[in-house]
Amino acid sequence: MNCNEALLLISAAVDGELSFTEKQQFLLHISKCEGCYGEFDDAQRTKMIIKERVVRFKAPQTLINSIMQLTSLSPKETF
């Protein structure tokens, strides 16, 4: 595997989307290539930051109520 091939696999490696063989070859490459290892590490950390830092908003109670109501009417009544 060369650097171009490795770079194409970085996001899939970060997201656990590589096949078994791809993963083996990718890990072998980044164990020897500092540049690609750096790219991989950056991408992985960026993903963690997004996961940890972006706040998830909760649905307001009014919306919860109306969805619950929507699905506790018979379809004939609702539509």
Add this chain to the structure above:
Amino acid sequence: MDKPDPAQQRINMQTHELLSPAEHKKQIEFQNEAVVHLHALYNYALHITMNPDDAEDLVQDTYLKAYRFFNSFERGTNCKAWLFKILKNNYINIFRKNSKEPGKVDYDLIKDFYHSIKDTRRDTTEADSDYFHTMLHEEVYQALLSLPEEFREVIQLCDIEGFTYEEIANMVDSPIGTVRSRLFRGRKLLRAQLEGYARTNGFTTDTDQ
């Protein structure tokens, strides 16, 4: 939205009793499979519309459609992904294709929200000297907002919502290879933004070249 009206609730109770066993079963299954993703759908709707009223409308409409077509949901597949796909189509139909002017983008609301929670969740990795681990929620969110939509979208679906590449590819109507490369480029752009903030705030990082 209106408060539940007692008269209406009585009617609901009555119709509930009149439901056929099949409809009753559908309801229960819908609650367990679909309604449990309400918060995730609302959160995503809010992030794409940036307006609470539009987000509520979008989610309402999504659940109406989902309930109506619940029989076409392939059992055993990811219901959350199915709902997101409906939501996305709704969004395109309602806001892109002509019919509705989107509501005013409410940046202030989002900003205020981030201000009100700042620091409260900065508890995990404080010992770590890496500035990125102590980045404020608001800065990260601003960086995300600065990305072109096609990159922001896949990052949200992957990193925030946890969908697989196959599910994302289906939602954005693109091949998996496109999802892969958008994620790669999107994260690089995001990283550059965050490094910009870090420098502005007087931090230098090991990873700077």
